[in-house]
Amino acid sequence: MTIDVLGTPVKRTEDPRFITGKGRYLDDIKLTGMAHLAILRSPYAHANIRSVDTSAAKAMPGVLGVLVGADIPYNPLPMVWPAGGSAGIQNNVNTPRVLATNSVKWTGEGVAAVVAETPEQALEALEAIHVDWEQLPAVVDAEKATQPGAPQLHENAPNNVVFVWPVGDKAGTDAAIESAEVVVRQRIVNQRLIPNPMEVRGDIGWFNPGTDEYTIWMSSQTPHIQRLLLAAFVMGIPEQKLRCISPDVGGAFGSKLICYPDYALTLFASKQIGGRPVKWVESRRENYQSTNHGRDHITYLEIAGKRDGEITGLKVKTYANLGGRLSTIGPGTPTTLYARVLSGCYKIPNVYAEVTGVYTNTTFVDTYRGAGRPEATYVIERAMDLFAAEIGMDRAAIRRKNFIPPDQFPYDNPSGLGTASGGAKIYIDSGNYEPALNKAIMMSGYMDLDKARKEAKSRGKLLGMGLSTYLEMCGVAPSKWIGAVGEGWGAAMWESANIKMHLTGKVVVTVGTQPQGQGHETTYAQVVSHELGIPMEDIVVQHSDTQGTPFGYGSYGSRTSSVGMTAAVKAAGKIKEKARRFAAHMLEASVDDIEIDGANYRVKGSPDKVKTIQEIAFALDLAYDPPEGMEPYLDETAYWDTPNCTFPFGTHIATVEIDEETGDTELVRYVAVDDVGNKINPMIVDGQIHGGIVQGVGQALWEGAVYSDDGQLVSGSMMDYALPRAAWLPVFELDQTVTPSPVNPLGVKGVGEAGTIASTAATANAVIDALSPLGIRHLDMPHTAQKVWRAIQTAKGGKA
Amino acid sequence: MTEHIVLVVNGQRRELEVEPRRLLVQVLREDLDLTGTHVGCDTSQCGACTVHVDGQAIKSCTMLAVQADGSAVRTIEGMATDGALHPLQAAFWEKHGLQCGFCTPGMIMTAADLLARNPDPSDDEIRHAIEGNFCRCTGYQNIVAAIREAASTLRTAAAAPKSAREAATAASNGKA
Numbered sequence: 001m002t003i004d005v006l007g008t009p010v011k012r013t014e015d016p017r018f019i020t021g022k023g024r025y026l027d028d029i030k031l032t033g034m035a036h037l038a039i040l041r042s043p044y045a046h047a048n049i050r051s052v053d054t055s056a057a058k059a060m061p062g063v064l065g066v067l068v069g070a071d072i073p074y075n076p077l078p079m080v081w082p083a084g085g086s087a088g089i090q091n092n093v094n095t096p097r098v099l100a101t102n103s104v105k106w107t108g109e110g111v112a113a114v115v116a117e118t119p120e121q122a123l124e125a126l127e128a129i130h131v132d133w134e135q136l137p138a139v140v141d142a143e144k145a146t147q148p149g150a151p152q153l154h155e156n157a158p159n160n161v162v163f164v165w166p167v168g169d170k171a172g173t174d175a176a177i178e179s180a181e182v183v184v185r186q187r188i189v190n191q192r193l194i195p196n197p198m199e200v201r202g203d204i205g206w207f208n209p210g211t212d213e214y215t216i217w218m219s220s221q222t223p224h225i226q227r228l229l230l231a232a233f234v235m236g237i238p239e240q241k242l243r244c245i246s247p248d249v250g251g252a253f254g255s256k257l258i259c260y261p262d263y264a265l266t267l268f269a270s271k272q273i274g275g276r277p278v279k280w281v282e283s284r285r286e287n288y289q290s291t292n293h294g295r296d297h298i299t300y301l302e303i304a305g306k307r308d309g310e311i312t313g314l315k316v317k318t319y320a321n322l323g324g325r326l327s328t329i330g331p332g333t334p335t336t337l338y339a340r341v342l343s344g345c346y347k348i349p350n351v352y353a354e355v356t357g358v359y360t361n362t363t364f365v366d367t368y369r370g371a372g373r374p375e376a377t378y379v380i381e382r383a384m385d386l387f388a389a390e391i392g393m394d395r396a397a398i399r400r401k402n403f404i405p406p407d408q409f410p411y412d413n414p415s416g417l418g419t420a421s422g423g424a425k426i427y428i429d430s431g432n433y434e435p436a437l438n439k440a441i442m443m444s445g446y447m448d449l450d451k452a453r454k455e456a457k458s459r460g461k462l463l464g465m466g467l468s469t470y471l472e473m474c475g476v477a478p479s480k481w482i483g484a485v486g487e488g489w490g491a492a493m494w495e496s497a498n499i500k501m502h503l504t505g506k507v508v509v510t511v512g513t514q515p516q517g518q519g520h521e522t523t524y525a526q527v528v529s530h531e532l533g534i535p536m537e538d539i540v541v542q543h544s545d546t547q548g549t550p551f552g553y554g555s556y557g558s559r560t561s562s563v564g565m566t567a568a569v570k571a572a573g574k575i576k577e578k579a580r581r582f583a584a585h586m587l588e589a590s591v592d593d594i595e596i597d598g599a600n601y602r603v604k605g606s607p608d609k610v611k612t613i614q615e616i617a618f619a620l621d622l623a624y625d626p627p628e629g630m631e632p633y634l635d636e637t638a639y640w641d642t643p644n645c646t647f648p649f650g651t652h653i654a655t656v657e658i659d660e661e662t663g664d665t666e667l668v669r670y671v672a673v674d675d676v677g678n679k680i681n682p683m684i685v686d687g688q689i690h691g692g693i694v695q696g697v698g699q700a701l702w703e704g705a706v707y708s709d710d711g712q713l714v715s716g717s718m719m720d721y722a723l724p725r726a727a728w729l730p731v732f733e734l735d736q737t738v739t740p741s742p743v744n745p746l747g748v749k750g751v752g753e754a755g756t757i758a759s760t761a762a763t764a765n766a767v768i769d770a771l772s773p774l775g776i777r778h779l780d781m782p783h784t785a786q787k788v789w790r791a792i793q794t795a796k797g798g799k800a
Numbered sequence: 801m802t803e804h805i806v807l808v809v810n811g812q813r814r815e816l817e818v819e820p821r822r823l824l825v826q827v828l829r830e831d832l833d834l835t836g837t838h839v840g841c842d843t844s845q846c847g848a849c850t851v852h853v854d855g856q857a858i859k860s861c862t863m864l865a866v867q868a869d870g871s872a873v874r875t876i877e878g879m880a881t882d883g884a885l886h887p888l889q890a891a892f893w894e895k896h897g898l899q900c901g902f903c904t905p906g907m908i909m910t911a912a913d914l915l916a917r918n919p920d921p922s923d924d925e926i927r928h929a930i931e932g933n934f935c936r937c938t939g940y941q942n943i944v945a946a947i948r949e950a951a952s953t954l955r956t957a958a959a960a961p962k963s964a965r966e967a968a969t970a971a972s973n974g975k976a
Contacts, residue, residue: 018901019889021836021876028835198840198902250902284841517900517937687896690939718845726940727927
């Protein structure tokens with residue numbers, strides 16, 4: 001009898017290769033005859049290119065070719081998720097070319113490339129390229145970029161505006177604010193972040209002149225999508241002539257999702273030099289300058305309600321910085337993924353948001369862990385605290401008062417989940433928010449906050465606690481919704497899985513999703529082991545190669561378990577159904593009389609008349625005696641187009657202590673109660689939450705991409721960008737509630753982003769709570785010692 | 801122009817002709833195909849390239865190969881012996897101390913250096929010892945747990961007579 005591993009903390013099957021140094025990441029791949037490419041990047045944030053002289057570089061040792069923008073016959077990169085909705089919003093689109101041709105819009109945009117025998121020769125030759133620049137004035141702040149007189153980036157985008165996108169009920173919200181007993185207003189900044197997977201990006205492009213076929217190895221979350229985008233949109237080649245392979249991916253966090261110029265560049269370069277493979281691996285400095293950034297919102301919020309704490313209206317105006325040109329889903333991130341979930345887990349009757357997408361002379365901004373939802377959570381969770389402070393109400397009590405009640409699911413969210421999408425609705429599927437809040441309050445000692453504050457004060461510390469009762473939307477998404485008027489990119493969002501049981505009873509599962517550290521080889525195997533009643537050891541999970549795996553949209557948005565693994569459940573169901581029919585044939589019984597018990601297919605009432613699925617697979621693979629009309633082999637593919645997204649939730653409570661003399665802020669305790677539905681592997685779930693929390697805490701306390709006014713990336717290396725380190729963090733205390741999602745048979749919701757979505761607001765709220773006795777009601781992140789010290793000094797009337 | 805150097809890498813003597821500007825990590829990865837040692841940054845911040853040179857953890861992106869001439873170098877590929885995982889490797893697996901795995905080799909090499917100096921570190925000492933190694937996936941919590949567990953396994957083995965020590969190693973690997 002096979003032990004059921006679903007829901008158990010089995011150790012990961014992918015780990016042996018990683019702990020022994022046998023993982024195979026992009027830069028570990030060496031191909032015969034491989035040449036190396038390096039990219040010359042703009043030193044200016046905004047400039048015209050008068051001319052590029054490559055003659056000296058071409059004569060350098062080892063140089064095989066030098067490319068400039070004009071050499072490359074491909075289209076600009078696609079932008080596939082405009083700010084949409086039924087309103088038919090105008091998007092003023094400018095996307096990058098493989099290499100810039102006439103102008104550059106940010107420091108680090110690619111201008112020329114060298115292919116050489118060695119990486120060192122390629123880098124040396126870059127220095128011999130002479131570009132005649134005409135430097136132009138730059139703007140890096142999204143709000144300033146829309147003001148009169150700001151430098152203009154693109155002719156088709158007056159005032160640097162990409163779009164102005166409204167969602168929700170403007171008149172109703174204005175009326176609610178007008179008639180409210182209390183209105184609180186605040187400008188808040190959600191600063192720009194750099195995703196920082198530990199493995200940088202890279203590619204190996206190879207053109208095979210014998211077959212006219214292209215192959216690319218890429219550190220990507222989305223090999224199938226990249227194949228489609230590169231072939232159909234960028235290169236104009238038949239899709240079947242391109243194969244995309246993602247080897248082991250060393251972290252991604254949304255930064256390896258989009259279509260990058262280097263993909264087409266290495267493929268084109270390989271063709272130019274006669275079909276030798278061409279490798280490009282970015283340096284960390286390049287990663288900071290030219291792989292996508294995240295967040296970067298300036299928001300004006302108004303929250304209205306009654307003196308008893310009932311919230312009646314939320315109005316938000318956000319400037320979303322999208323960088324110098326648009327990346328693949330740049331506009332989709334601060335619109336649908338942000339403003340449609342702004343009201344979080346609260347029943348707010350009137351919600352209106354207006355998002356202005358803005359061009360600036362900075363690296364493009366796109367998906368970073370949580371993508372829109374951390375920004376939304378930060379807005380609403382700060383707003384709840386501001387409102388509570390204004391009316392003198394407890395922060396837990398105001399949340400409790402406004403939670404969507406558990407009997408109102410599925411809930412039609414007024415901020416637009418169910419409305420402006422051409423008739424295809426999304427509802428908040430399920431929820432029960434108060435138990436998670438109560439549990440977190442008990443665990444964290446929130447009821448004893450005043451006592452803790454006094455005790456800390458006696459040690460010269462300002463103690464504060466911050467709550468975040470977050471809501472997350474993941475498991476994107478019903479294709480119908482994505483495809484609704486102007487809201488999609490003419491594609492879908494389903495997932496696929498194929499299961500083959502070979503003659504030996506061993507199983508190969510191939511999937512369209514793409515792991516980057518989440519342990520999918522383990523969790524898919526747990527699911528299939530459970531479904532088929534066979535040992536995990538008999539299952540291998542294959543992914544990441546467009547040749548040999550069914551099409552899938554990839555892994556992001558915490559969608560793999562709820563969408564991808566449901567496809568695997570469906571494929572297993574088809575396998576079982578066929579096995580059942582063949583078992584009936586073998587056992588000379590009617591199909592209806594065959595019971596399935598794990599791997600055993602048994603005739604009802606005759607316990608000795610039984611065949612295992614392995615015996616069935618053997619006989620069906622040999623096909624010596626199939627029933628009339630039955631095809632040989634257990635080999636089934638299934639697709640799952642989810643009927644709805646899923647909505648994890650929970651309460652995180654952070655406790656910080658601030659040194660009153662220095663402003664140094666320490667996270668001393670962190671409690672997280674998450675409801676992610678059923679868990680396939682609780683050990684992996686906890687790991688996702690740990691890592692997610694730290695990325696969110698990093699934003700609250702330390703991280704921030706900083707540009708100088710002329711567009712130089714000041715935080716341009718790991719020496720300047722404060723990534724969280726082990727000694728800066730406490731032990732996280734985790735607990736759960738379990739509300740299974742009704743939208744998929746596993747009852748799972750997804751967990752990849754929940755920690756990050758919750759923790760920024762919890763930690764920032766804790767800092768403000770600690771500073772509240774000084775009369776401070778808001779500070780923008782990151783809450784570095786310098787910033788907090790200045791705020792303390794100012795509040796005390798000193799000079800900062 | 802190249803220099804002739806001799807390294808003993810994971811117990812094997814290797815003679816190499818290297819350019820003086822070549823970094824130790826480049827020689828390990830590109831000349832010796834030991835790609836378990838990773839490069840995650842260009843400013844010696846991330847620690848993914850950590851290896852042991854003459855028993856001490858160093859960032860191999862910050863040492864020229866010629867500086868290591870005559871030294872013994874140990875990389876992640878040299879941690880398991882006779883197919884048996886090192887207790888740190890076993891503990892990282894057991895405690896879910898890795899996700900994408902990219903920082904893991906450097907993290908394990910740094911931890912091994914710590915445990916050689918301090919066989920019974922507190923959690924605080926562990927967290928400070930790995931401050932030069934970034935992990936973006938795990939939030940460090942399970943890495944600290946793994947190092948604590950490996951320390952315990954190694955102490956048990958060190959305290960026991962040789963036969964018991966072998967049994968402890970076997971048990972550690974069996975559990976893995």
